[in-house]
Amino acid sequence: MAIIACSTPPGVSGIAVVRISGEDAIKNVSTFVKDSPLNKTRPVSKVCFLVDKDGEVFDEAIVTSYISPNSYTGENLVEISCHGNPKIISKIIDLSVDAGSRLAEAGEFTKNAFLNGKLDLSEAEAVASVIHSLSLAGVKAGIKNLRGGLSKEIYSIKSSLISVVANLEFNLDISEEDLQPNLLKNSEKTILDTIKKLDACILSFKETKMFQSGASVVILGPPNAGKSTLFNCLVSKDQSIVTDVEGTTRDVIEKSININGLPILLKDTAGIRESGDDVEKIGVERSFIEAKDADLTIILNDRNLSFKGVKHIHVFNKSDIKSPDGKYDISISAKTGKNIKELKEVVYNSLISDKTNTDTLLTSKRQYNAIKSALKYIKDAYSLLIAEDSMELLVEDINRSIGFLDSITKKTTKDDVLDAVFSSFCVGK
Template identity: 40%
Template sequence: MLGKLTGWDDTIVALATPHGIGAIGVIRISGTKAIDIINSLFPSKDLSKQSTHTIHVGFLKDDDKVLDEAVVSLFKNPKSYTGEDVVEISCHGSPYIQEQVINAIVAKGARLAKPGEFTQRAFLKGKLDLTQAEAVADLIASNTEASRNTALHNIRGGFSVVLKELRDQLIQFSALIELELDFSQEDVEFADRSRFYELIHSAKKTVVELINSFQLGNVIKNGVSVAIVGKPNAGKSTLLNTLLNENRAIVSDIAGTTRDTIEEIININGILFRLIDTAGIRESKDVIESIGVEKSLEKMKAADLVLYLFDVNEETQSTVEASLLQVQSSNKNFIAVGNKADLIGEDVAQQKFSGDGVLFISAKKNAHIDLLKQRMTDKVIQGTVSTESTIVTNARHYQALQEVNKSIDDITAGLYNHITGDLLALDIRRCLHFLGEITGEITNEDRLDYIFSKFCIGK
């Protein structure tokens, strides 16, 4: 429980900006001795007498040695990120200067912070819950508009609000059930069962929506791997270059030019697609090419999406259908793309390959590439990404929500079967337990250490 974890009273320090040479470097200090330590290094002003949220300029000195001229930002508890006294030093971006300042702070009684320890302290001080803390790490790691907006939504408490409303309602009903147990011999009913049916039905809908959002959340957070597969000379490398708008892969008329997989990343409508150009799939006596074909098949099986590319001039409908059956057996999420349609005309290509689903393009002429990008996006997100709705992006949350869902099913079954109040209360407590694990109301030190160890040092 949190009460066992809140006894931290030491002072920590870390570089909050990336290592290396830059214009400035920010050093963050948090803890009970933060102001006293910096006061001993900053003779310009007595920071203990200054107001919170103020900025001060002066020289940092270690005894008579001038370390740097710096800007010192002061945040007094509890109005700081960690809820403790926090001082941030903006010094010059020399790694040597930063090291000297940090060493002086450590010598005065601070210790080097562990990864994520500032945010962990913010969590332990009640400045934010665990979902918001994890969203901080997601925001730092965000590399698209969609991932940034999703992380910001959760930092603002979007996910927390949904869970809190659900948890508060369950706690209220659980308390009434527990009260009934105290008066069990008098056969009284404090909890309105009809109202509880409505609550559980609403909770089930909310939890299922959150669970179902994880597929989209995983796409937003981690991106989508896309294997471009097909026979030799279908134009896979040309398509890769066209999608990237640069000559990344070698292109030639010689079949089998691509011997190994080439991977590049492209941002389409806020989603990262990891494009994998594979060797052409065919039987070959060439040892190197055969290895490349094996790798292509492996990439196709592991990909989130497969673009099966074929040359409309060389293939027939029967050969394409046979190849698509092979693709479908390995990966059901695919798009059939007919390339080089400009050579025979799109109308002829559509007549030659009847049926819905095939997208005709010309990778070389950049024809219908925007349509292909849109179809790729539609395949993986199946709708518009709404940053105002809560989207689950964390595997830990997803697993806990599955347990919540099972508990809700048990509660529902218990209500319909008219089980006793003590058994119903057990199911409710189990549901509350897993909701509390998501927000951090129920946790332990080992789990917290694991979660925050994945943060960067200084945050």
């Protein structure tokens, strides 16, 4: 059964695109395309009239057909670029459903592309990341993976592990004195190399994720430090109320900004102080909660406030009227704008280290978890290797690690191992 969905956002637009995918897509669409030029043998792209059941024309659209397997989903696929009136879109969908298609579920076109071998899992996830990334850098990471960037990297790590397994397994079957001379040393080198690569993936995940979903940055500090003034200065708008009265800001106020292409959700908070006022007390509690969950906290005018396990910078404000009382990461004036550009640099560099590995970009938490598990088992394997412990257990750990790497892309069959054995060994020896 063919599936149908409108691929463009709901509402009125110049053009909307409706897609129909499945074995019957061409036949289905031909029921409401006047004098349908579509056929199952070759792709077509033509301006056509769309007609109602009584033959009345209700739109003029460009109808493009792709023939299996040369389409996004790998199935027959038709794209109708019609005028973007929701009434036209509904009519197309109704007519198609009447002719035997059904509404597609979320992500079903991409799921079919995966099931039909057009994309592997990491590539399918990259599609989501390209669509949803909040920054161009995040989009670029997604596109890189969509073109197989992550799959290639994982495949290369996997291949070297498979050879290690193949070598070890081969040597398990032969007598001690026939063991390859550098077997353990070579295995150790590959395993260490893998640990390094997977470690780098893990480290960069948090940072690359920020380019996709944004980072949260919280401004914290005592009352009257100028938090709201700094917030307004960074969002270039008088959004947060600024007064001389302590305890003015009570709710957390947030706004999205962009520093060097990095999407940031900036949050202004209530001043940190002991307060008798119940509402303000709640505000202060919220400030701490926000700071704990933040990717970075800007602590304003308080050298003594710091957090364990939370990235933070100490910023001295009001440098136009006074000098810092100690060592700060940077000195600014939120009122005059002095050093604000430099502060943005400090914020960016605190969030994104220049060590970020841009070769292997993970675009989903699922991939991150899989890498973490693969890393755990490969580290276990390393310990066994160093301790010259059981080779069987060692092979088992590496295989587990390969299993998790596989889950990022697709399954290894035992054939992979066999292929590696025969390609890397001279069996006559």
